[in-house]
Amino acid sequence: MRTDTEEVTGLADEPVADPPAANRRRGRFAAGGMPRFVLRRLLLFVPTAVGAGLLTFLLVKIIPGGPAYARLGEEATPEAIAVVDKQLGLDRPVVEQFTSWLGRALTGDLGESFQTGQPVSNLIALALPVTLELVLLAIIGTIVVAVPLGVYAAKRAGRRSGRWVRTVSGVGLAVPDFFLALVLISVFSVGLGLLPRLGYPRFTEDPLGNLYHVVLPVLPMILGGSAIVIRQVSAAMVDALASDHTRTARAMGLPERVITWRYAFRAALPTVLNVVALLALGQLGVTLVLEKIFVLPGMGSALVNAIGVRDYTLILGIVLVYVLIALVVNLVVDIISGLVSPASRGA
Amino acid sequence: MPRARPSAGLIIALTVLIGLLLAALLAPWVAPYDPLAQNLDNRLAGPSGAHLLGTDQFGRDVLSRLIWGGRNAFGGVAIAVGVTFVVGVLWGTVAGYWPRYAGTTLMRLADIMIAFPTMVLAVAITGSLGAGLVTSMVSIGLVLSPNTAQLTRSGVLAVRQQQFVQSARLSGVRTPVILARHVLPMALRPVVVQLTIYTGLAFVIQGVLSFLGLGVPKPAPSWGSDLSDAYAQILSAPAQIVAPGVLLGVVVLCVYRVGDALRDRMSTGVVRTERTEDDLIVA
Numbered sequence: 010m011r012t013d014t015e016e017v018t019g020l021a022d023e024p025v026a027d028p029p030a031a032n033r034r035r036g037r038f039a040a041g042g043m044p045r046f047v048l049r050r051l052l053l054f055v056p057t058a059v060g061a062g063l064l065t066f067l068l069v070k071i072i073p074g075g076p077a078y079a080r081l082g083e084e085a086t087p088e089a090i091a092v093v094d095k096q097l098g099l100d101r102p103v104v105e106q107f108t109s110w111l112g113r114a115l116t117g118d119l120g121e122s123f124q125t126g127q128p129v130s131n132l133i134a135l136a137l138p139v140t141l142e143l144v145l146l147a148i149i150g151t152i153v154v155a156v157p158l159g160v161y162a163a164k165r166a167g168r169r170s171g172r173w174v175r176t177v178s179g180v181g182l183a184v185p186d187f188f189l190a191l192v193l194i195s196v197f198s199v200g201l202g203l204l205p206r207l208g209y210p211r212f213t214e215d216p217l218g219n220l221y222h223v224v225l226p227v228l229p230m231i232l233g234g235s236a237i238v239i240r241q242v243s244a245a246m247v248d249a250l251a252s253d254h255t256r257t258a259r260a261m262g263l264p265e266r267v268i269t270w271r272y273a274f275r276a277a278l279p280t281v282l283n284v285v286a287l288l289a290l291g292q293l294g295v296t297l298v299l300e301k302i303f304v305l306p307g308m309g310s311a312l313v314n315a316i317g318v319r320d321y322t323l324i325l326g327i328v329l330v331y332v333l334i335a336l337v338v339n340l341v342v343d344i345i346s347g348l349v350s351p352a353s354r355g356a
Numbered sequence: 357m358p359r360a361r362p363s364a365g366l367i368i369a370l371t372v373l374i375g376l377l378l379a380a381l382l383a384p385w386v387a388p389y390d391p392l393a394q395n396l397d398n399r400l401a402g403p404s405g406a407h408l409l410g411t412d413q414f415g416r417d418v419l420s421r422l423i424w425g426g427r428n429a430f431g432g433v434a435i436a437v438g439v440t441f442v443v444g445v446l447w448g449t450v451a452g453y454w455p456r457y458a459g460t461t462l463m464r465l466a467d468i469m470i471a472f473p474t475m476v477l478a479v480a481i482t483g484s485l486g487a488g489l490v491t492s493m494v495s496i497g498l499v500l501s502p503n504t505a506q507l508t509r510s511g512v513l514a515v516r517q518q519q520f521v522q523s524a525r526l527s528g529v530r531t532p533v534i535l536a537r538h539v540l541p542m543a544l545r546p547v548v549v550q551l552t553i554y555t556g557l558a559f560v561i562q563g564v565l566s567f568l569g570l571g572v573p574k575p576a577p578s579w580g581s582d583l584s585d586a587y588a589q590i591l592s593a594p595a596q597i598v599a600p601g602v603l604l605g606v607v608v609l610c611v612y613r614v615g616d617a618l619r620d621r622m623s624t625g626v627v628r629t630e631r632t633e634d635d636l637i638v639a
Contacts, residue, residue, distance in 0.1 A: 056464075057464075057467060057468055057471065060464065060465070060468040061468050061471055061472070064468055064469065064472075065480075068480055068481060068484055069480075069484055071481075071484050071485060179612075180609060182612060183556065183605055183606075183608040183609035183612055184605045184608075185560045185563055185564070185601075185604055185605060185608065187563070187564060187567060187583075188563075188583065188597070188601035188604060188605060191583065191586075191587055191590070191597045191601060192597065192601070194590060194594075195590055195594035195595075195597060199590055199591060199594045200594065290473050291473065291474070291475075293473045293475075293476065294473040294474055294475025294476050295475065297475050297476065297479060297564070297568070298475075298564050298567060298568060301567075301568060302587065312476070312479060312480070312483075313479065313483075313568055315483075316479065316480075316482075316483030316484075316570070317569075324480065324483065324484075328472075328476065328480050331472070331473055331476045332471060332472055335471050335472060335473055336471050339471060
């Protein structure tokens, strides 16, 4: 049996392989019900997070010549490298390095930046809200734009207006977000002078100014995200509107609006939630380049700058935070999907 | 299954892609100017008979840069998709054919890698290896491969249970032969479609990486870094972004169109093909 969750992510487990065994397994977990499912999912989170931490750690290990070399430059003598390695604890066995890094990371201590000497956690505390604001506004905007349009396209799937929505969103899929940003800048900022391109007042100091300055960075994310979400919502709604329970609701003479939103949309909801969550993670990546374009002091700018100066501890800290956010989003979505649709609990 | 005639859209898409690929391959003969030749007397010029797409901030011919940049674009994407294919298919085949221990371990690893936002992981790997065409494209290939591994695995799992595979096994055919001749040809159908979509995605991610200065070093022509050069001139010459940006968008659109057409042809009973947007959402 296929669930809605799998349909979206393409992560279908064992589509037809050994169905009796699959059912037995599913049945066992289904019998445990919701609390058991949440517990299992939470327990699974720990090894995944540790694994992601290890992967991050190893990722930065592949810097050619190691961080001391990157810091001291090509002229570095072996003695100088040895001194820096000792300072950073890089002369110890890798396993020990990893466990001590992870142990300190758990207490919020991500070490000091190579470049500035400031605690990495302080730098991240400044940058993270900027990025989260962009993603959050982009997701809200996408839902507002894409869900009604997707439902509309599904209700008119056979007609010209519905096809138009799908065609336009299909073209939207192909337009790179960062190019869209450049086009919007040249139209709304350079051409019409309506919206600012640069500058970022903090929300806590100047809420309105802050929102005014993030319109242009968020707009390409909303448009790009909507292109994906419209098509997903409309596909899920076409299935839901064609299902037996919708037909029953229609046969009972319920008003069309109730059928669409209370019955069909509810059936499509797990798909929509999943898409939106995956999109949020994708948008986290898009902010990388948008922050660079709009010179915003977020995580993306920080990461790209840290890579530019080979700031080993900063790269490590930033990537770790990105991954933790991604893992938590995945966890929350799985749990919500489990609440909305019992079928996805087993997978 | 009767073959449908290719649609006009598909023919246009294929023509555009083949034309651009040929132009890139034949760049020394096709490009009107040297892509690096500067002419500071003729900077940021609009389109004219001498320079069909105008000139950039160093007076270099934009059209010639885009044609030469196509070499980096197509070559780089070929590296990325090649890496995804080799790594992802091996990974998924092993996990699908030996699902118990190897499969579980390998798929855990895939889950972990997929948890990283694609672009963040691509930037981090490229940054760690050092900027450059090959490193950035290998990074993209590696980042996309766990998705391909998952799709391969579910295809292999599905096909493995089919009777013709069971009978091949019972009649003593060796495992590599079973995999290569009986399992993979069917199991890889959705993977081919996914890789086509990833080809488009790789063009975009490559553009982003070179826009961020992590791809081909300047002044070598590449669409992404030409866009970042154009963005530096946005106040004086906002039209500079149009040519490289539209080119990138058109290429991606054409690749997705081909992917859609492949998807329609490759749908079979046993192994499911995903929808285009399902594959896209990973980025």
